[in-house]
Amino acid sequence: MSQVFLVTFWILATLGISSFAGYLGKRFSVSFPIGIMGSLVVIAAILANKIVVVGGLAMPAGVIVASSTFLITDILSEKWGRKAAQQAVWVGLYGMLLLITGLWIAIAWEPAPFARDHAESFASVLGMTPRIIAASVIAYMVSQHHDVWAFHFWKDRFQGKHLWLRNNASTIVSQLIDTVIFITIAFYGTFPIFTMIRDMWMVKTAVALLDTPFIYAVSWLIDCVDQPSSSSEETLATA
Numbered sequence: 001m002s003q004v005f006l007v008t009f010w011i012l013a014t015l016g017i018s019s020f021a022g023y024l025g026k027r028f029s030v031s032f033p034i035g036i037m038g039s040l041v042v043i044a045a046i047l048a049n050k051i052v053v054v055g056g057l058a059m060p061a062g063v064i065v066a067s068s069t070f071l072i073t074d075i076l077s078e079k080w081g082r083k084a085a086q087q088a089v090w091v092g093l094y095g096m097l098l099l100i101t102g103l104w105i106a107i108a109w110e111p112a113p114f115a116r117d118h119a120e121s122f123a124s125v126l127g128m129t130p131r132i133i134a135a136s137v138i139a140y141m142v143s144q145h146h147d148v149w150a151f152h153f154w155k156d157r158f159q160g161k162h163l164w165l166r167n168n169a170s171t172i173v174s175q176l177i178d179t180v181i182f183i184t185i186a187f188y189g190t191f192p193i194f195t196m197i198r199d200m201w202m203v204k205t206a207v208a209l210l211d212t213p214f215i216y217a218v219s220w221l222i223d224c225v226d227q228p229s230s231s232s233e234e235t236l237a238t239a
Contacts, residue, residue, distance in 0.1 A: 007054055011064055011207055018068040019214040022075040023221040030080050037072045037088035038095035040065055045099055045136065049125055057199040066178075067207040070147050070171045074215060077151045078163065079222050085151070089144040096140065100133055135185035143178030147171060163219065164212050171211070175204040 021036040047062035054063075069092060076085040103126050111119030128136075150170035158166065179201045183193050 003053075011210060014064050014068050015071060015207070015211050015214045018071055019075065019211070019218040021072065022079065022218040023225070025076075026079070026222045026225045030076070030084055033072055033076055034084065034088045034091050037069060038091040040069045040072065041092035041140070042095045042099050044069070045096055046126070048136075054203050057203060059196075059200045059203060063200060063203055064207055067175065067204050068211070069144070070174060070208065071211045071215060073144060073147055074151055074167050074171065075218055077148060077155070078215070078219060082148060082152050085148045086145070089141070089148065092144065093137070093141060096137065100128065103128065132186045135182045138185060139178045139182035142181055143174045146177055147174035150174065163215065167212055167215050168208055171208040172205050175208060176201050179204065 018036065018040060021033040025031070025033040044062035044066035047065060048060035050061040051058055052061045073085045073088055076088055107119075107123045107127055147170050150173060151166055154162075154166040154169050179197050183196045183200065187193055187196060
């Protein structure tokens with residue numbers, strides 16, 4: 001399986017599954033996409049422990065999942081409003097804090113005598129330094145709140161029109177903010193941060209552009225849920 005196919009499938013599958021949460025949220029409850037936001041944040045944090053190569057650019061494996069969180073908040077902003085999107089941001093933070101706490105306890109816990117080698121591997125893979133933890137939390141909170149604010153700023157400016165522009169204008173800038181804050185706090189003085197910022201933002205921008213068809217598709221599906229079918233209308237009329 002070629003790397004290009006794998007990465008393309010990974011991006012499209014992640015965006016498709018994530019965006020479909022909006023449709024399920026309309027069918028059942030807005031708590032569905034809000035809960036998915038928390039899951040995405042936790043998954044992204046775990047995957048970030050592996051460094052992968054995308055188009056010759058090295059970056060954390062969680063970059064695509066993390067980028068999908070901005071799609072979720074944009075869907076929530078568009079269909080449920082600012083308050084729902086902000087709730088999702090706080091749910092994501094809560095999930096991140098629970099993950100950090102759980103990992104810290106699990107790593108500090110005395111391992112079973114027969115599993116010491118596995119415990120060392122677990123700690124080396126999933127252990128997070130205080131610097132990376134601080135970078136993750138600060139970057140997440142600043143960029144996600146900016147994304148919600150920017151989406152509604154452009155929505156008011158364009159009177160609810162040009163969804164593609166609002167989605168990309170809010171997400172691409174927010175992704176830059178997220179990348180600059182995280183890379184600077186986590187790696188300043190140890191790695192070439194300008195190169196890392198450029199490379200990671202390029203990938204995030206590509207994902208942001210690719211998520212545009214998905215937000216249109218899920219918006220259409222959500223609107224279809226709002227409209228009763230002709231058979232339902234006939235039933236109500238005869239009743």
